[in-house]
Amino acid sequence: MTDASQGTSSGPAAVPPAPKPAPPPPTTQIAPPPVATAAPAASALPSHALPANQLFDQLARIEDKCSRIEDKYARSEALLSRVEDKVENAANRMNESARQSDLAALRTEMRGLAERTRRLPGTGALVLTAVITAILTVVLMVAVQRLNLDRLLPQRATIGTTAQ
16 A cells, blocks of 8 residues: 555646756857856756646645644554553552551561560569568568578678677
């Protein structure tokens, strides 16, 4: 399939090229050398003028190509905006999952801490331990005194007192 905007058309609607002008008749007279300023002016003009109809066709093809390029640009821009939205949604999901994993780690740490504090003795156990310790201390001190085991206890040093 060929695009009408590529190349020149050679169908029945093609305009035949303009005829070339006839060369000037030869003269026997010696012409002066050409002037340098006349050459650029002659090269600036096209060798053959295009008809207005062909110029309008070229302009229409150029406009058609421009509109197709604009359409492609609009499609690309829409695609990029959709990709940008998808990337943003994925980033939000990743942030949410990171928060969830942080929360899960925090919950695990709190469970471990709660388990360790549950294993600690309560107030009743601490009071009972204190009472039993006090009673056992009194009983042992009475037993030491009754069995005359006072000599096993270290003697206190007396300061300033002398026995006479």
